[in-house]
Amino acid sequence: MIKRFIRRVLGLGEAGAVRVPRAKHGLGRDSLSPAAAKVCAVLRERGFSAYVVGGAVRDLLLGIEPKDFDVATDARPEEIKPLFRRALIIGRRFRLVHVMIGGETVEVSTFRGESGELSAAGGDGASLQDEHGRVLRDNVFGTQEEDSRRRDFTVNALYFDPATEEVVDFHGGLADLKKRVLRVIGEPQTRYREDPVRMLRAVRLAAKLGMTIDPATREPIRRLGALMESVPPARLFDEMLKLLLSGHASACLRQLRDVGLHKGLLPLLDVILEQPLGERFVTLALAQTDQRVLDERPVSPAFLFAALLWHEVLAAWRSRETRGERSIPALEAAMDEVLDVQCEKLAITRKLTATMREVWSMQPRFEARSGARPFRLIESPRFRMAYDFLALRAASGEVPAELEAWWRAFQGADAESRKAMLVPDTAPRKRRRRRRGKKRPESAAPAAEPT
Numbered sequence: 001m002i003k004r005f006i007r008r009v010l011g012l013g014e015a016g017a018v019r020v021p022r023a024k025h026g027l028g029r030d031s032l033s034p035a036a037a038k039v040c041a042v043l044r045e046r047g048f049s050a051y052v053v054g055g056a057v058r059d060l061l062l063g064i065e066p067k068d069f070d071v072a073t074d075a076r077p078e079e080i081k082p083l084f085r086r087a088l089i090i091g092r093r094f095r096l097v098h099v100m101i102g103g104e105t106v107e108v109s110t111f112r113g114e115s116g117e118l119s120a121a122g123g124d125g126a127s128l129q130d131e132h133g134r135v136l137r138d139n140v141f142g143t144q145e146e147d148s149r150r151r152d153f154t155v156n157a158l159y160f161d162p163a164t165e166e167v168v169d170f171h172g173g174l175a176d177l178k179k180r181v182l183r184v185i186g187e188p189q190t191r192y193r194e195d196p197v198r199m200l201r202a203v204r205l206a207a208k209l210g211m212t213i214d215p216a217t218r219e220p221i222r223r224l225g226a227l228m229e230s231v232p233p234a235r236l237f238d239e240m241l242k243l244l245l246s247g248h249a250s251a252c253l254r255q256l257r258d259v260g261l262h263k264g265l266l267p268l269l270d271v272i273l274e275q276p277l278g279e280r281f282v283t284l285a286l287a288q289t290d291q292r293v294l295d296e297r298p299v300s301p302a303f304l305f306a307a308l309l310w311h312e313v314l315a316a317w318r319s320r321e322t323r324g325e326r327s328i329p330a331l332e333a334a335m336d337e338v339l340d341v342q343c344e345k346l347a348i349t350r351k352l353t354a355t356m357r358e359v360w361s362m363q364p365r366f367e368a369r370s371g372a373r374p375f376r377l378i379e380s381p382r383f384r385m386a387y388d389f390l391a392l393r394a395a396s397g398e399v400p401a402e403l404e405a406w407w408r409a410f411q412g413a414d415a416e417s418r419k420a421m422l423v424p425d426t427a428p429r430k431r432r433r434r435r436r437g438k439k440r441p442e443s444a445a446p447a448a449e450p451t
């Protein structure tokens, strides 16, 4: 009764849709990317409906430049594809079409229906849930309203119609956007059970958009964190990468701590958020990454992950050394140990772990400043990244600032000056070298004194 009244006051029709004219929201079709505008126009010409939807509408309304454009339509993938010269049907979980126009890719998806039932618009495929309520498969097409209910947050369920420049709002997303409130569509706990990744998205989007998470949306997260266990590691990795490379990683991690999601969610997050030892180092690494993203300079995920896990490696390495293991093999074993734990939950790609290992195992080699070793190190293809890593260690106080300064100067010096900079080797090291013979493998350089 009250609901009906509120709907009437807000101008919501029975179906729940409210079409808001340009005069009220300010978004015009000229703000769309050329490809997104083209895709909508072509679909529209053929008699289909076509809306820009999701993150792009949300970002444009907030004055943020969207990363990409998604289009939602009542056309089926097989109807969409032939309308464009370069288009691909992709996706197994839900089929959608990638349309490529002038170097831009627009993701075009057919309105999706409710999971668990065949929609009025006709079922195509089926949906499936696991025992926690997580949606495993859904390829059910539906109406626009059903599609809107499947989306995660009210501000992500706004449809912009380029033909009329109206925003179609089923869930009060425009009002939430104005208030800067992130609110789950429907019952938060159910929606998180369907897809636990939504909890991570809530945190990431709130940090990115400077929004507060509505109490009802926020409250269950603390209790449901354990559901993240059921998310496939590869998907979790994608989300974590998005979060860490969002340009708001520090804010995201603070939010994660605030909503209580990090505990036991991922060993990586526990490491980042719980370990006082690593605090300064990790804080610096994240701040640096955020700055680079905001400056639109390239960031290396491998570097960031290496930084996030460095103090884990360091701890494992030290404990092995204390148990009497030799330094270099101990470091290698410590890296394996840490990566084994991490990769089980988070499918960090092999390419990434290979680079992380390189960066880590090069660290002890910065200690050697005599003979040919500095010259060999500086020639290594990963030198720059490893040196940046050393600089971070120095900035956090883990290694002497003098060591980093020496390497900075060494890089800038000419061949003659470099020779003059070499620091004489210490006696015990020389003795050991003589005993083992002249050709010493690169990786067997003396280890950093753990500080």
Ligand code: ATP
Residues within 6 Å of the ligand: 053, 054, 055, 056, 067, 070, 150, 151, 152, 153, 156, 157, 195, 197, 198, 201, 242
């Ligand atoms: P950004 O691109 O800034 O990371 P986004 O909201 O655009 O944020 P996408 O992953 O591009 O995120 O998703 C596009 C849209 O798809 C979202 O706006 C939302 O409507 C819907 N969506 C994405 N992920 C989910 C999800 N896990 N559950 C429900 N809807 C989702």
Ligand code: MG
Residues within 6 Å of the ligand: 054, 055, 056, 067, 068
């Ligand atoms: Mg997006």
